[in-house]
Amino acid sequence: MAEKVSVGLIGCGVVGGGLVRALSRNGALMASRLGAQISVERIAVRDLSKNRDLPVEPAIFTTDWMSIATDPAIHLVVELVGGTDTAREMILTALRHGKSVITANKALICEYGEELFEEAEKNGVNLYYEASVAGGIPIIKALREGLIGNRVQRLYGILNGTCNYILTQMKNKGWDFDYALAEAQRLGYAEADPALDVDGHDTAHKAGILASLSYGFWVRPDQVHTEGIRGLDILDIQFAARMGYTFKLLAMVKPNLAAPVSQNGARPFSPVQVTVFPTLLPEDHVLANVNGVFNAVFVQGDVVGETLYYGPGAGADATASAVLSDLADAALDIKCDSAGRVPAFTPHEEDGEVQDIDSVVCPFYLRLQVMDRPGTMANIASILGDLNIGISSMFQPEGHEGDRVPLVLMIHDARHDAMREALKKIGQLDVVFGDPVMIRVEPFDPLPVLAD
């Protein structure tokens, strides 16, 4: 009954295997929902001899990806090899041969998205990448279709399951960073080289994609100010918990609220803060309660208000679910001859720009190691005061170590450049030891209400 859509798969590791199994199990169901049957006809792998134990004919495997990307009998190509060199070539080749492409490759989309989208449009095909952000959560569809009538007022994402697992265990079990990372590696949540995850780059790629879709200008990875969670001190997690805060590695995308409002009262789009760093959230906020390897994206739109999307952010099955969603969209676009119906990317603000980190304003948590003697606080307070930085509360935990004591300061809204200047001066005081620890706080204050 159903039309057949022939799919070529390039790469058949964990996600590819999950995809083939899910299609084998639910392919008939999808066909009844779609009115089109999705059939994996060819699979390119590096090593034919590997035992994959997949429910497909061995004859469909090849080591020659080019033969798939150029095969006239293949309608759609799914790229699941990762990396940004060969993968880019694979996708460009398939697009140039008139095939729409589906990818889960966030690094590639973030870095080379504009080139790939242009090539897709030029060839009258499309590029689908739901699986590139937040695994099984259909956030790209929600953002650009479900919330299409909204200006995004702010977007926060917990987008890396490895980091969220580590932070959850540090808080709940009191593990230090190294132990939590080792456990994550033992459980398969973290790679042997964890840099991409724990240093925030993976989150930055996803933040760039979500920011681009929200604000309509392409944000490249080097524009995303990125700090990871490596070496986060358990002491800060514990002090923060005592004050009612939880640590999350948070992607933040939001327009600069201090920018002038336009004449008709509309909140301007730009410049837009696009950042990734460890952040303190009030522990009763819904995002603070997203634990373990789960991801979540909080989107506040000017029409809809506050919404949240939660689910597994990684893993073979969750990612396969997102690829299946793209396969369905692509199959429908083939069936209805509507390849550009929802283009891979639509610019809508040509003058959009990323806000410089120096001008980003937020509250801060500051921990210093200071000498326990009269005048210390006066020295620190006068440096902050001179720079117009306000202290909202202070906290001197118990427990001394000789004459050195920790001092925690909560800072009112301040600019990053002012804070940097203050920390430089504070670090030069002879009553302060080592580097100050500076963590941003996101209080989720209500947005100012504007007249219509």
Add this chain to the structure above:
Amino acid sequence: MAEKVSVGLIGCGVVGGGLVRALSRNGALMASRLGAQISVERIAVRDLSKNRDLPVEPAIFTTDWMSIATDPAIHLVVELVGGTDTAREMILTALRHGKSVITANKALICEYGEELFEEAEKNGVNLYYEASVAGGIPIIKALREGLIGNRVQRLYGILNGTCNYILTQMKNKGWDFDYALAEAQRLGYAEADPALDVDGHDTAHKAGILASLSYGFWVRPDQVHTEGIRGLDILDIQFAARMGYTFKLLAMVKPNLAAPVSQNGARPFSPVQVTVFPTLLPEDHVLANVNGVFNAVFVQGDVVGETLYYGPGAGADATASAVLSDLADAALDIKCDSAGRVPAFTPHEEDGEVQDIDSVVCPFYLRLQVMDRPGTMANIASILGDLNIGISSMFQPEGHEGDRVPLVLMIHDARHDAMREALKKIGQLDVVFGDPVMIRVEPFDPLPVLAD
């Protein structure tokens, strides 16, 4: 640059007004995202003299909805009048005149969906109803597009903001039902006649729609076993809280896990439990923490795992956001000539059926008013034991009232018919006063893992 899509609006109350305002504010943005301009050209209302203060020309208002539903210059009709009589006629008329229709009318979709979808298909147009369930949360798009590759293993919804506000205030502020309802009415969260909300019918309409989309056979409102929250006793909310449970009015959609598994190990689709009743949830579950007027839908798919969608469930703006999403889809379908791309409804299991409430199995909370004398518990326990109903724990709160004391029993998984039989017999004991209170418990136990 952009094609124009001409929209006729029938009904311009709270949601209609919100829609017109949102389009006025964000219409240019949507046009840049869509490549098509959505323009409200005509609006049908009952009373022309009402002051609406909307940013449109007064000349576009009419009292004659028929002239809009039949106007060849109108491409899309948005029905926002509510009710199931005239609204049905309006939609049928527009569909028969070759116009796709967008509606937020859950009662109409649930009751007459099949007739309307058939009429849409017959005329080569479509019917869009994202706004009919869970307000601004794009749950229909998530369910039938984002999760299209999944078998829904279970779906839970908090779908009525009025009830959720009342339950939240009863728990957090200790208000009784009548006071919480009066406050909801005062704040505009509840209608003067609150029956549709507090008796669960509104939730049942939405549950029917979500069940239909998940399992591919149409579930009519009279098939949804529905109990509301009217008269819920603050005592039970307090007792439940002491045991770590929170009350929610929960829509539940899940296949009968006790049904035989098919030969290939696949979990069968049917019969499917589709119910609405007050339910006790473990207080640390994410759904137990959806508070106030917010809605949330928890969907567990066999590929993706656990996902959650959260946002405002009602109100002019949230509903307008969902209507805008449908307007965008409809505009793209006009632009791409792809009206049936994602049909209003696609059956995929012809033999699907709703599970009879008698065979639904779950744990229960039971509160009895009993005489405080020896032998009372033995009498009750032997009735439960004879029916193979197991007691998991007991709780006798302090505080007497003469010789009458409350007795709370937590019951292991039991069938509804067995529980009904037990309660009948227990109610006849001369040591038991008044009607027993019976509340279902949803423990969110992990699903059994099946071989691939």
